[in-house]
Amino acid sequence: MQKLMLLGDEAIAQGAIDAGLSGIYAYPGTPSTEIMEYIINNREAGESNVRSGWSANEKTAMESALGMSYAGKRALVCMKHVGLNVAADPFINAAMTGANGGLIVVSADDPSMHSSQNEQDSRFYGKYAMIPILEPSNQQESYDMMHYGFDISEEYGVPVMLRIPTRLAHSRSGVSRRPRRPQNDLHTPADLSQFILLPANARRRYKGLLLQQPRHVHLSESSSFNALLPGEDKSLGIIACGIALNYLNENFPEGKPPFPTLKIGQYPLPRNLVKQLFDTCKEIMVLEDGYPFVEEILTGFFGTYRNIRGRLDGTLPRDGELNPNIVAAALGHEVSAGMPVPDIVRPRPPKLCAGCPHIYSYNALNEALNTYSKGRVFSDIGCYTLGALEPFTAINTCVDMGASITMAKGAADAGLVPAVAVIGDSTFTHSGITGLLDAVNDNSPITVIILDNATVAMTGGQTSAATGKIEDICEGVGVAKEHIIVMNPHPKHHEENMEIMKNEISYPGVSVIIPRRECIQTAARRIKTLKKTEESAK
């Protein structure tokens, strides 16, 4: 079979399909989005009725995947690293219930924060849950780990985490496929109390999970994704996790370092392999993309092992992603560089698209607020976060999905009245509804502006769970009908929109304003598809 040119994300998707996947659940988030998109658009997955489609948030996705695993089928759930915070409750408890059908949780990390609020390292979550973690070093491994991950998930009855960083998720390379295997038949757990985490059961399950830990280590020892690669020069031993191995190899002719190198693609750490490296090498260097997860474990609280080099002792930077040059510097190699960037080159930050409806919402809001002191606008995660930049400087916070409404409420409770929340349609249904309920129950003097562009725009225009439902949701939560106002964020309605905002902002209770106009990117795509269909109908 000819190799497929796949992104790391797409390799995961194809690997899962070929490994007998029955369903995938996810909420869009860079750099994980392309996994679900690939399966939604994959013909074979469609023909074999693999369940696909976007969930309201990562928590609902995680729980649905767990339900599919309960029913005996193989399930995949995908999210970006911060999405795992949202899904943390079912994620940790899924380790307690265990899996029935194979269950893989993909968490895509974003070291260097290309499109994220932080660079948290998902491996800590995997360790916290006490489940096996897989970390591919290339696209082929991303593919292969789906077969393997489902196998160990079913054999050991645990969910398995796969952690992938941006640079692999969004890099393309050749991937060889294996023959597709069939999906599992429907079968409920042999023990029907397995998934009931009542304290008495939970204690039993937890003891079982603890007893299983040595088996997870044993699995890592024999895993083909972990390997101690020989090297003549024992002055240094290297532990290279995931894609860090590539940056190491890049620095040596034929991609072969002279030092013994422990390649890590599966956790918990393989104790014997690490010991072999420690016993034979004078110094140890730990290369990992993310937090010093392995380095911290090996160094210990008192720094007992003083011969460990990595992010903690300053050999490598403490933050940011790795690259071949950073690793070269750590190895003491001369760092290659071209010419400097000429001074005249200006930064070109991302910005709202020309004609974007958010522009006109922010123009109206800025004017409506100009009689008040600054610092009253609490915003959220999405394209509209770009309202923080010039020329708008319209928002004052961006923390996590849904925090706009609840932070505005808290600030209003403290006396910052009026306070305004700005949130997107999809972010609202992701995590805004419960916050709105809190505000309604307290009759907090806040104005919630739900920017409805009918799509998840920032991640590329996925279907929004909110479309067509926002007014009903707000009314159902208890917002007074006369304070739920829809407007068209178009420059020709500027004065009128500005007046409405002014009025609602001065109202001493919960009001919701919904500026509604389709995202210009999705509109352009929709029109293009429409034209194509018309042409082919001719």
Add this chain to the structure above:
Amino acid sequence: MKKDIVLAGVGGQGILSIAASIGLAAIEAGLHIKQSEVHGMSQRGGDVQANLRLSDKEIASDLIPGGKADLIISIEPMESLRYLPFLSQGGWLVTNTQPYDNIKDYPDINLILEEIRAVSNHILIDAGKLALETGSKKSANMVILGAAAPFLGLDYTLLEKAVATLFRSKGNEVVEANIKALQKGKDFTGEYLKN
């Protein structure tokens, strides 16, 4: 054979269609490929780049080390300069001359062109103008790809075939226009190298 290529532009300009064409041709040539792309926030009109690595041997890193790129291909002149730290000594810089001005302090284009001319191996090409001559304004990216073709180390017919494959779903007319645009770019560089 090893070619490390940085592709540069502004989000939405379509650097990935250039990457996809080179990628397809490289597969046909039986080469190993790694292609690191930018998705997400920067696609909203910000600076974007892709790293494309071709080799007859296995490729380790998805990212090109500093000072090791054989080629910078840019759809936008100022963006071509942003990646100079990656260009090797003797590497080529192939760039469109037409600025994409979506920032408030875009520098004087003449100063930018001056900086580009200071790079010893450079091709400056007005891709939009040449694309118009083929009758399709949209094929500017293929003009730039054509201008870079002599430095790719790939058989030109493979590149033509890749472009045809890439645009096949859009009909014969679009395929023809893009092949013509590719040729225009290639001829431009051919003439330049003669002088």
